[in-house]
Amino acid sequence: MGDPGLRRLALGTLLAAYPGPVPPDWAVDLVAEGLAGHTLFGTNVHDPAQLAASTAALRTARSDVLVAIDEEGGDVTRLAHATGSPYPGNAALGVVDDTTLTRRIYAAIGGELAAVGVTVDLAPTVDVNTADENPVIGTRSFGADPGRVAAHTAAAVAGLQSVGVAACAKHFPGHGATVADSHHELPTVDADTALLRARDLPPFAAAVDAGVQAVMTAHIRVPALTGDGPATFSRAVLVDLLRGELGFTGTVITDALEMKGAAVAAGGVGPAAVRALAAGADLLCVGARVDAALVERVVAEIVGAIGDGRLDRARVEQAAGRVAALAAWTRVASQPRPLPAGADRTPGSGPPGIGYRAARRAVRVEGELPRGERPLVVQVYAAATIAEGRVPWGLGPHLSRVEQVRVVAAEADPAALRRLAAGRPIVLVGRHLHRLPGGPALVGSLAATHALTVLEMGWPGRWRPSGVRAFVTTYGASHANGRAAAEVLGLTD
Known part of the structure; x- marks a missing residue:
């Protein structure tokens, strides 16, 4: 593929995935060759011992590999996909409205992730769910009030990061007012910048103030900012708004590029990766259905874009540098650690813990x-x-x-x-x-x-x-x- 340095540079901006409970050789080899890391899904999780062995196998290739997961508690769980989460989700926590409890819940979730070698939680969801008919956020949100969502966002970020797991606030600049699912199409949020600042941005500002390590983009169209394309491809959103106005200095992670809200708009996962990098994204989540061939196609697209001038090499170096900084921050979470006091284990395995008590209050x-x-x-x-x-x-x-x-x-x-x-x-x-x-x-x-x-x-x-x-x-x-x-x-x- 020409310059091997360019290939390693491109790999350093990608979060791949692999099928099954055991990382295949290609998934481990790509980490050794510079792949930033992998996102884990329910198909990768059988039990804690197996998962810890899988993350350890990835770490044999490179000690600072990023291991990410969507573990929101509530309705979105990967650790407990076979039984249901022993924690309530954000909507229940918002109803209880006890930020100390929210911090404790997220610290418990983070402790379970750290114990199995996961270093990045693609949570919390900080969207303000102002559309009752929202088909994809709903109970994943702390509520419909921006102030309440902001307060619980800060608590959740603090809880996760207190145990060495990087938090990722999502979905910027706010998916809560949509009535379509970006997995299937490109939703539109028809709001001016004043409404966005008053309604959707306060939780992200709170996350930034709390020191959140990562922010995830939304595959949504906000005509006032993005024109006809999604926020994931918008420099006005990722650079001018997120970094310039909110002052975020961490890692910008895309939502899965295989989602139709991104892939269709760009003409495929590879072109979507190029457009996201050009707009200011740093770490590209490829998706769940990934193999070595797809990773190589995305890498080739990025390298080709650098070669033909569609993508500036300095921008890719900046992105890879921010990813490396995130990996350095998460290094403390690379070693398994005991569960924190109050954490819930396998549902039904013992007396109700903090998650069950919190759900009862909701x-x-x-x-x-x-x-x-x-x-x-x-x-x-x-x-x-x-x-x-x-x-x-x-x-x-x-x-x-x-x-x-x-x-x-x-x-x-x-x-x-x-x-x-x-x-x-x-x-x-x-x-x-x-x-x-x-x-x-x-x-x-x-x-x-x-x-x-x-x-x-x-x-x-x-x-x-x-x-x-x-x-x-x-x-x-x-x-x-x-x-x-x-x-x-x-x-x-």
Whole structure:
């Protein structure tokens, strides 16, 4: 590939990924050749011992390799993807509104990551969720109030970084006002700069003030700043706004370049990498579906862009330098360390820890809960976003002597459910019930003739169903949220 120095320089700006629980040879070899690091996903995680062995294998190639993961707690978890997180997510923490608790939760999460050799947490999500119908942020947000989100952002950053794991505030300049998912398309936030400064930027300013090591870009279009392209490719966003106005000096990490919000706009992952670097990004997250050939294609695109003048070499050197500085900061987290006091281990393995207690504090009840006879629990199917992945949720693991059935809202027969209940109360469990096809109709039909409690485990927004005996919100669907709801409803022993 010509100049080997250019190849190593390009590799130093990339976060790749690999399939399976054991790093393949090519993934380790690329680290030795200069690859900045790898992002881990649920497919890479079986158990803590296996994960620690995987990160140790990567470290044999280079001691300062970056090992990143999306571990937000709540609905987005990789460590506990098989069971659900033992921590509530940001929405629940925002409802509790105890910044000391938020810091402790994030320190516990960071401690678990450090114990298995992860050095960068692609969290917290600091978007202000002002769009009730937001399909990708929702419960990942601390809330809809910029001041509250900013306060919890600072606490989360401090908690993670107190145990040597770099935090990454996302998604700049703010994904909370979108009603589309950037995994599938390029969303638009039609706001002027004054509104962005008042609504979306305060949490990022708080993260910068808290010393956050990294900020992740958003594949969103903000016409007032980005024109027709995404923020990830906008120098006005990454340099003028983030670095110039907010004073951020750390590492700018892109959201996954394989996402359609970036790849389609650029014409592929390789061209997206070039445009992101030119705009001011430093560390390029390639995505989840990565192999050696894809990495080499991206490297070739970057090297070619330097050669033909589309990309200035000094800009790539600057990016690689910032990545190296991040790696130096995270070196302290490279060695496994014991879990901090209060951290939650495998869900269900012992007494509830800090995450379960926090989730219990977040449960809100409107109306009168059923007491006495055990109800029929009806869980309504809800698809997961790509960010969440297929993680178990609901009351199932926590129920004691309670019958549960699962239904698809649009296909459910209310009369059949009433017959099955046989006079017992019904607890209808869902995520974003008001957005599901057939969801509001199912609620209305059951409430009209039955003692119905609705348990909403997604972002409830302003929706409140009429005619129900009780409306219960958990602000998340993690294992911890499920246990908390079951306890409040009296469905555990």
